[in-house]
Amino acid sequence: MSYAVVIPARNEEKRIHFTLNSLKKQSIQPKKIVVIDDGSTDLTAFIAYLYTPYVFTLKDCGYSKLGKPELAHVFNVGFKECKKYDFVFVSGADCEYPNNYVQRLIKIMNKNPRLVMLSGIPENEKVNKTHVSGAGRLIRSSFFHQIGFKYPLVYGWESIPLFEAQWLGYQCCSIPITFRVYRKSGTNITNYMDWGRGMRTLGYWFPMVWARTIVFAKRYGVRSALQLIAGYYSLYQTPYSDELKQSVKQKQIGYIKR
Numbered sequence: 001m002s003y004a005v006v007i008p009a010r011n012e013e014k015r016i017h018f019t020l021n022s023l024k025k026q027s028i029q030p031k032k033i034v035v036i037d038d039g040s041t042d043l044t045a046f047i048a049y050l051y052t053p054y055v056f057t058l059k060d061c062g063y064s065k066l067g068k069p070e071l072a073h074v075f076n077v078g079f080k081e082c083k084k085y086d087f088v089f090v091s092g093a094d095c096e097y098p099n100n101y102v103q104r105l106i107k108i109m110n111k112n113p114r115l116v117m118l119s120g121i122p123e124n125e126k127v128n129k130t131h132v133s134g135a136g137r138l139i140r141s142s143f144f145h146q147i148g149f150k151y152p153l154v155y156g157w158e159s160i161p162l163f164e165a166q167w168l169g170y171q172c173c174s175i176p177i178t179f180r181v182y183r184k185s186g187t188n189i190t191n192y193m194d195w196g197r198g199m200r201t202l203g204y205w206f207p208m209v210w211a212r213t214i215v216f217a218k219r220y221g222v223r224s225a226l227q228l229i230a231g232y233y234s235l236y237q238t239p240y241s242d243e244l245k246q247s248v249k250q251k252q253i254g255y256i257k258r
Contacts, residue, residue, distance in 0.1 A: 196231020
């Protein structure tokens with residue numbers, strides 16, 4: 001079974017070698033590693049070229065696209081190069097994986113053809129087993145082709161494939177195998193408003209939104225929680241599938257009832 005890797009990167013010269021080294025050491029080697037240099041102003045692209053010839057450099061837009069729909073486009077540039085392989089492996093440029101990481105994911109997915117998205121868990125993060133991490137996720141290409149083989153250019157783009165898979169009757173989950181993430185210190189606080197916009201796009205039921213707001217207030221502080229709820233109730237509206245929104249809402253209502 002073959003797979004290709006897609007890695008978006010912006011100013012990751014101090015971390016991207018961890019990711020590329022760990023991918024080169026995988027027990028099942030990727031057929032292609034695609035790095036999308038999102039306008040880096042450091043040596044990110046140069047370092048990437050030392051590991052793979054498939055490096056695409058985009059124009060510097062002057063700001064971080066983290067959490068915004070524009071980042072989906074960066075991923076999509078890489079996905080175009082991966083359509084002929086059995087799986088697509090999505091990674092951040094600041095991750096380091098165990099040597100048998102991808103092999104374990106492929107082995108599990110081969111046993112269950114209805115399982116179309118699978119990931120491990122970033123170290124020191126609590127993840128629901130029905131959640132799939134954005135980085136370190138393996139996507140079955142046959143399913144990905146069904147939804148256009150791309151991320152949608154809307155808020156919540158990273159979660160939409162997961163909900164679409166469940167809507168189509170497929171399965172998605174994570175397994176208890178951890179990988180390291182060398183994240184930058186500090187948090188981009190504006191992402192919390194973008195997160196709220198994403199929940200609106202996905203059709204989150206409003207009691208679920210308020211429940212998450214309470215969790216945010218306890219975990220990240222009142223300011224972050226207020227930004228989350230402000231994003232959800234902002235005037236920004238994203239055109240997307242009404243059927244998917246209704247499916248998400250009904251699933252959450254059922255969860256609350258149970």
